[in-house]
Amino acid sequence: MAHAIVTGFDGSARSEAAVGWAAAEAALRGVPLRVVHAWPWLGTARADRPAAVAPRHSALPELDELAERLRQVHPGLDVVTEAVADDPADALLARATDHRLVVLGSRGLGGFAGLLVGSVGLAVAARSAVPVVLVRDGAPAAPADGGRRPEVVVGVAGESAPAVLEFAFAEAERRGARVRAVHGWEAVPFWTAAGWVPPQEDVELRGAELRDELVKALVPVRSAHPGVEAVAETRTGGAGHALVAASADADLVVVGRRAHRLGPRLGAVAHAAIHHCAAPVAVVPHD
Known part of the structure; x- marks a missing residue:
């Protein structure tokens, strides 16, 4: 079997x-x-x-x-x-x-x-x-038949693992679903009288750069699954919070788990998804 x-x-x-x-x-x-x-x-x-x-x-x-x-x-x-x-x-x-x-x-x-x-x-x-x-x-x-298109949300790190993206796109293809690829990041703040705040211009510029990088990272898997619609999305606030926020209406959430020399363990993003996403969460191992 x-x-x-x-x-x-x-x-x-x-x-x-x-x-x-x-x-x-x-x-x-x-x-x-x-x-x-x-x-x-x-x-x-x-x-x-x-x-x-x-x-x-x-x-x-x-x-x-x-x-x-x-x-x-x-x-x-x-x-x-x-x-x-x-x-x-x-x-x-x-x-x-x-x-x-x-x-x-x-x-x-x-x-x-x-x-x-x-x-x-x-x-x-x-x-x-x-x-x-x-x-x-x-x-x-x-997926519920309520007129809403099913969606698979996948968390994409700086070094996106092909196995994680392939799993997400294959699941979306089976379901006739859309893929929402999410990359969460932290804005570097600076000090003002009101406290530490990120400069809005820098946030917008960095967000655009990261989205371009995310779109490029999706090219190989999109080529392998040309019938799957994909949306690239970057969010501030950290990878875990960004993934959970993006998955509010998801039918499936996909995260990666990297192999560690000190033994198997779940990373912070996988923990955030498992603990806080209402949708089923797929944990995909990768190198």
Whole structure:
């Protein structure tokens, strides 16, 4: 199932939302969906340890019912379910290498009120070798049909990663969506009697320069996806705040995660998107 999508299910509302989103994505891509239910177990599950396998038997009927509901919503979708006694993050990471995408649920209150994102979601997003999408409870499985054109928002850093842009444009192409490429930056202030303020002329000039650079950075991926409309946008206030502000009406937000020598971790922009964007957030690993 190298081209399949894998998602985690624990019975919660947020995992239901994630599974629904993953099923819609699998149907869009025409690939199978693997639904994994994992529970922590201290020690190795063995045939002589019946307590380790009991939760699996109790989970199977619920997984079968979930798979049947997904097939009814998406006729023809190939759904495979699996229950395993293992740490959920470890179980999903072990399967991620054989799949194209991991989809997990996250929880929170929205805005900048201080969210809680599940530790499993954060661990997998920080360590996965393939893109991970985190979906909030209540997020629609597909773009709403309200006359508004769907939009994929992607955060673009100074050194834009081709893998991140390619993921965003490919997702937009599948959905008939527009891409909004956002680069956030901080204006250098100067001192006046009213305090530290940026000179407006410098802000406008620097913003125009950065937008030109952003447009140039999009040329290769726009050439690869000529049917996708793209908007280049620069905003002051920092990369994280700019991305969150631009994504208010987004259907999907895409951010990059750079590999670090000191070990896997999520950067500040990825954290901002995961914690504060209401839309599903795709974290794409890159060099």
